[in-house]
Amino acid sequence: MTEPPDNTRTSAGPSLAQIAGRVLNRPLLLHPDKADLILHVLQGRIGIEPLQTVTPETNRFVGTYRRDNGSIGSMRVENGVAILPIVGSLVNRGAWIGASSGLVSYEGIAAQLREAEADLDVRAILMDIDSPGGEATGMFATAKLVSAVNKTKPVVAFVNDVAASAAYGIASAASEIIVSPTSMVGSIGVVLTHLDRSGELEDRGVKPTLIHAGAHKVDGHPFGPLSDAVRADLQAEVMKIYHQFVGLVAEGRAGRISPDAIRATEARTYLGADAISQGLADRMASLEEVIGALSQPPSGASPQRKGGAMTKTPQSEAPSSDVSAISPADLRAAVDVARTEAHAAGVSAGKAEATARIKSILTAPETDGREAQALVLALETEMTAADAAKVLAASPKANMSASIADRAAQETELGAETPADHRNRSERSAAGWAKAITQANARFS
Known part of the structure; x- marks a missing residue:
């Protein structure tokens, strides 16, 4: 792979006409302050001058593009944590993460999520978000992908410092x-902007005429006010997307905020502690603290999943509703105790489960006549006994019939007889099984 592109150079961004095409007469999941700024820039300047911006690459001092295996990735990784920056206005297509256009595409976010999921050097993914939102198109699919990847590797959203509207939808x-403390989250709503430019054109002596086929072909045109019928159609479209947005957030934040509570926010934004009390965020921390917590390997425990805390508290302690009440020293001590207990329990349980699984595969009725394949499935894969039975049942039997012990004795790695070895068949079989069990235990230690 080549080195990631230099994202600090100035390059031509999208024209104002292109921006206008993306924001006018289209439902947007965008913070109203950002919408107002865009309209102010567009007013009277559409199609006149190009827009050039320089967007510094985010997190340039954290992590590296180079992986432990020498390859180059498209995002920085710090101690096993992939840092996925989502900085700027969101569009469905046409811009890569960190591009100098100042736009972030859902396509780029999805590509990096899939890359981080497949990267063996990555154990967790941190979405570093600073975005006012953007296009509705593409956001829902991106949020679904975040949820799917989260089932494989923990995905955590760090708001640094705005996650509004579509950006919050992804974070949820x-x-x-x-x-x-100063992060802004929320703005769960939809906005559609229409510009009536008829007065401006009249002052300039311009009177447009629209010739069209199809009664709704020119609905929402900018050369006059909206009719009541067109306004009603556009409002219905906005409400449909709003209901989908509420459902998406409610699903992602299940158990922390209800659909009714989401609607009751009326698309407000909340800062820091207020966002936590509303159920729109979980806790406060710095970027360094989040990366440090995610960098810890899951010592025998399953990776963090949706709805749980990132660290495990001792069973004798009830989780505190006020995270800020826990001192850093107490938190570290609790994590150390939990990690030690989880590791010991995981090793013991892993050995017991491995032994039971191997025994189940090798003694299954489907193993008869397929002993060699059963050994491979039992010792060289992590396939369950039920799945192994299905594979064996669909496989042809060997031409010669032999017992599992006999076939184990014939394999050199299981202690086959050498010219200097005069042990009888039962001794060789016992040695072979002892070695197989030792190998299996070593894999699960």
Whole structure:
């Protein structure tokens, strides 16, 4: 792979006409302040001058593009944590993460999520979000992908410092939303803007005529006010997307905020602690603290999933509703105790489960006549006994019939007889099984 592109250079961004095409007469999941700024820039300047911006690459001092195996990735990784920056206005297509256009595409986010999921050097994914939102198209699919990847590797959203509207929709699908005291989250709503430019054109002596086929072909044109019928159609479209947005957030934040509570926010935004109290965020922390917590390997425990805390508290302690009440020293001590207990329990349980699984595969009725394949499935894969039985049942039997012990004795790695070895067949079989069990235990230690 080549080195990631230099994202600090100035390059031509999208024209104002292209921006206008993306924001006018289209439902947007965008913070109203950002919408107002865009309209102010567009007013009277559409199609006149190009827009050039320089967007510094986010997190340039954290992590590296180079992986432990020497390859180059498209995002930085710090101690096994992939840092996925979502900085800028969101569009469905046409811009890569960190591009100098100042836009972030859902396509780019999805590509990096899939890359991080497949990267063996990555154990967790941190979405570093600073975005006012953007296009509705593409956001729902991206949020669904976040939820799907989260089932494989923990995906955490860190709001640094705005996650509004579509950006919050993506964050809501993560296992946890972490904020700073000044982080702004929310704006769960939809906005569609129509510009009536008829007065401006009249002052300039311009009178457009629209010739069209199809009664609704020119609905929402900018050369006059909206009719009541067109306004009603557009409002219905906005409400449909709004209901989908509420459902998406409610699903991602299940158990922390209800659909009714989401609607009751009326698309407000909330800062820091207020966002946590509303159920829109989970806790406060710094970027360094989040990366440090995610960097810890899951010592025998399953990766964090949606709805749980990132660290495990001792069973004798009830989780505190006020995270800020836990001192850093107490938190570290609780994590150390939990990690030690989880590791011991995981090793013991892993050995017991491995032994039972191997025995189940090798003694299954489907193993008869397929002993060699059963050994491979039992010792060289992590396939369950039920799945192994299905594979064996669909496989042809060997031409010669032999017992499992006999076939084990014939394999050199299981202690086959050498010219200097005069042990009888039963001794060789016992040695072979002892070695197989030792290998299996070593894999699960």
